[in-house]
Amino acid sequence: MILQELVKLSQKKVGRELTQFKSLVGANQYRKLYDLMSRWMPAKSRVLDWGSGNGHFSYFLCLAGYKTVGFSMEDFLLRPKLRKFGYKFYKGKISEPTKLPFKDNSFEGASSVGVLEHVREFGGNELKSLKEIRRILVPGGVFVCFHLPNYYSLTETLARAFTKKFIHEYRFKENDVRKLCKASGLELLEIGRYGILPRNSWVKFTVLGNFKIVVLIWNLMDEILSKLFSPICQNYYFVARKTKL
Numbered sequence: 001m002i003l004q005e006l007v008k009l010s011q012k013k014v015g016r017e018l019t020q021f022k023s024l025v026g027a028n029q030y031r032k033l034y035d036l037m038s039r040w041m042p043a044k045s046r047v048l049d050w051g052s053g054n055g056h057f058s059y060f061l062c063l064a065g066y067k068t069v070g071f072s073m074e075d076f077l078l079r080p081k082l083r084k085f086g087y088k089f090y091k092g093k094i095s096e097p098t099k100l101p102f103k104d105n106s107f108e109g110a111s112s113v114g115v116l117e118h119v120r121e122f123g124g125n126e127l128k129s130l131k132e133i134r135r136i137l138v139p140g141g142v143f144v145c146f147h148l149p150n151y152y153s154l155t156e157t158l159a160r161a162f163t164k165k166f167i168h169e170y171r172f173k174e175n176d177v178r179k180l181c182k183a184s185g186l187e188l189l190e191i192g193r194y195g196i197l198p199r200n201s202w203v204k205f206t207v208l209g210n211f212k213i214v215v216l217i218w219n220l221m222d223e224i225l226s227k228l229f230s231p232i233c234q235n236y237y238f239v240a241r242k243t244k245l
Contacts, residue, residue, distance in 0.1 A: 002034070002060050003027040007210065009078070017054040017077055023202040023209025025218050032194055032237065033113065033146045034060060040142050040189070040239050041066070045108035050100075050133065051115030052089070055079055061111075062087055069107070071100060073122070097124035098132055105138045114147035117170050130184035139244040143186060146237045148172055150193055154232040166200070177238050186240035193233035197222040 010018035043065040052070035055078035061068040062085035202209040
């Protein structure tokens with residue numbers, strides 16, 4: 001339901017930044033993320049959407065019943081629709097790429113959706129960011145990281161070779177994630193790879209990509225191929241916890 005609402009919003013002025021939601025096929029790349037949050041984060045928890053971007057995940061968190069706070073380097077057009085949920089937004093400073101304006105132990109959960117891999121581009125680094133995330137989590141608080149680029153991604157390799165578009169400057173191996181979690185004081189609870197078929201390219205075929213039968217077939221193919229060829233999937237996800245003292 002939330003995915004369908006975001007697809008509808010993407011067609012309106014308020015959602016013109018929601019490019020990944022131009023088709024339902026593209027929007028379904030976030031189904032796994034929604035499942036992760038539902039499994040690991042109890043409803044009504046206070047959650048930080050770290051690097052909220054165009055606000056699509058803040059939108060999900062609010063509608064799913066979380067007490068949501070957004071943090072990003074820039075505001076987004078979708079934010080006025082979240083006011084009725086008590087949503088709060090904090091704008092970061094480029095001069096302080098790592099620091100978060102929150103007290104210790106402020107949140108039960110935090111999320112990174114396509115954010116952690118970009119912190120070095122703004123003068124920060126992954127370890128400092130994860131240590132800051134750990135600081136603002138309560139003991140036992142959970143961090144969900146999604147859309148972390150896989151170093152061995154087939155899609156990224158082909159893009160680098162032929163188009164030079166939609167590529168990430170920094171990509172990760174599983175061991176990188178494990179080392180980062182250990183060094184930052186986070187206990188790794190779950191890690192996996194997902195997504196081998198392209199999703200965002202369906203923006204060129206929005207009508208076809210909104211047919212339910214097309215969505216079902218694409219999802220099934222992606223799930224099967226991702227299991228068969230896991231090492232070359234596009235992304236990692238991982239879930240980590242601030243250990244109790």
